Amino acid sequence: MTAELDEVRRFLADHPPFDRLPEDDLTRLPRRLEVAYFRRGTVLRDVGEANDDLFVVRSGGIDVHDGDRLVARRGVGEAAGISTLTLEGLEGRMGLRLTAYEDTLALVMPGEVFRDLAERHPTFRLHYVEHEAARLQHALTTVQQPRTGGVVLRTRVGDLVRRAPVAVGPDASVREAAAHMRDEGVSSVLITRDGALLGILTDRDLRTRVVAADRSPDDAVTTVMSAEPFTVESSSLAFELMLEMTGRTIHHAPVLERGRVIGVVTSTDLLRLERTNPIYLVGDIGKQDSVAALAEASRMTPRVVESLVDQDATADDIGRMVSAIGDAIERRLLSLLVGDLERDLGPAPTAYCWVALGSRARLEQGLASDQDHGLVLGGPVEGEAATWFERLTTGMVDGLAACGYPPCLGDKMASNPRWRQPVAGWTDHVDRWLRRPTPEAILDASVFFDMRPVAGDPSLHAAVADHVRTRAPEADIFLLHLAGLAVRPPPLGFFRGFVLEKDGKHRDTLDLKKGGVHAVVGIGRLHALAHGLPAVNTHERLAAAADAGAMSAGDVADLRDAFEFLSYVRLRHHAQQVRAGAEPDNFVAPGELSGFDRRTLRDAFEVVRRAQRGVEMRYPVRNVT
DSSP states (O other), X not given: OOHHHHHHHHHHHTSTTGGGSOHHHHHHGGGGOEEEEEOTTOEEEOTTOBOOEEEEEEEEEEEEEETXXXXXXXXXXXXXXXXXXXXXXXXXXOSSEEEEEEEEEEEEEEHHHHHHHHHHOHHHHHHXXXXXXXXHHHHHHHHOSOSSOOOTTTOBGGGXXXXXXXXXOTTOBHHHHHHHHHHHTOSEEEEEETTEEEEEEEHHHIIIIIITTTOOTTSBGGGTSEESOOOEETTSBHHHHHHHHHHHTOSEEEEEETTEEEEEEEHHHHHTSOTTSHHHHHHHHTTOOSHHHHHHHHTTHHHHHHHHHHTTOOHHHHHHHHHHHHHHHHHHHHHHHHHHHHHHHOSOSSOEEEEEEHHHHTTXXXXXXXXXXXXXXSSOOOHHHHHXXXXXXXXXXXXXHHTTOOOOTTOOSTTSGGGEEEHHHHHHHHHHHHHSOOHHHHHHHHHHTSEEEEEEXXXXXXXXXXXXXXXXXXXXXXXXXXXXXXXXXXXXXSSSSBOOOOSSTTTTOEEHIIIIIHXXXXXXXXXXXXXXXXXXXXXXXXXXXXXXXXSOHHHHHHHHHHHHHHHHHHHHHHHHHHHTTOOOOSEEOGGGSOHHHHHHHHHHHHHHHHHHHHHHHHSOGGGOO
């Protein structure tokens, strides 16, 4: 092989998909290619021209235009002209125009060579024949293979059932039910009739509804049982059950399989899983009796994320688990503070609902997150009543800071009186944002329209959420501005690759959150508000958008895959920083990314761009001033 051919071979070996070709094919390939030089501005192929060549950029670059619109820029190692080789219906004629962006040297592969390689090597075909969404989906299945053998997130509820259900009939007395629980050594008994579940009686029910209420043990068990209890399907995941049990403050869940009760799972059953898992941590958090002890327990959160990443859990699963841990911390901290306030000042002056905002409201929290929360009050408060809630919210901010959640730099916290309002105050905020969509209003709304109840009276949050769902679809100008926020381009340069931070301490790094994750979140939020959809989680919003006809099912599937991979790389970066003893952030150095990561991130960003173009077709954001 001549020196020139050997140099071409080395070039090909450094770029996909040639780097995956067998050695023999890679060695023969340079002789089957032609080298062509194109001066800057040269049109390699125009719309309607016949083409049976693949142009692989050796140096320089090729612009791809659809009419006057630049749709892609192919850099070194990338290829142009693929559509006529792979898409049916074009009859070998160009639907796009290829132009040399600058003086360009290209390796020209004849169509017969391309088809030969594509037929014999599936990875080569996948790279070119399938579009970036298919490669992205394939990449997700590659990265999410567990390395540690952990089963925490994949444990099904049915796997935790250890015995048949212990039950009594509705005619049994409280005494008989309690005796049956004692004899069977269980902490609950089901009340059933002909196999149908009527209720459940637990140890706690016996304490609070019988002994403390001075009820007769001869009363019918149906008078003290919890009727129509929460149930869970055996196919559900253990972590999903943990979320429900934590949110409902319950410790027993009857398990159903095809409508029949097969047993009961308790919070203790969940805690018997690996001690380092998030389910254990959530349970441990609920036991802490001081802010200092709670802060100590919360320090396990980064290690839990590290463990979940090692298991190659999905980013969606990890986000839900980190959010559940944050919820547990807030609920326990709130309980401790309310207890102190009730001893000092008496009970709360009015009902309230503590709400999570932003990423935790969406169940998408990572480690590099600050505090975002608010308080919805049952009515106006003044004087001592206002002092009660001021002390509560200030204590929450300080306590959460001690637990590793820094205060929000934008002061979007319940300690700020703006975000500690009765329902009418919150709906006034909403109406003002929708009527006058200033830049500040858009940024505020992008946080506060991602809201979820964590503790207190959920009906107060529901009143605010219902108001948003009613009013937002009618706010055309506001939605137009929100669309403008959603179509800010991801950090993918047309020519040389990723767009990196230009200055500051994160110079020359890639901001995955601001540049990629936020775009998908914004698209989901836009469609949810435009169609009055109740979902808050991004995956759920996108699925609901497809159901509402705002996006095609295929585009939603692609965008959800892109969101998953972007979030996964971000969380893996957090885990690597935890191992190194560094403070987690969202800025990834290019050197941290493998060639596989870089290729797949480019695919993910291209999917995001395509979804953004769909938004631009619905909303003329270029006309926004």
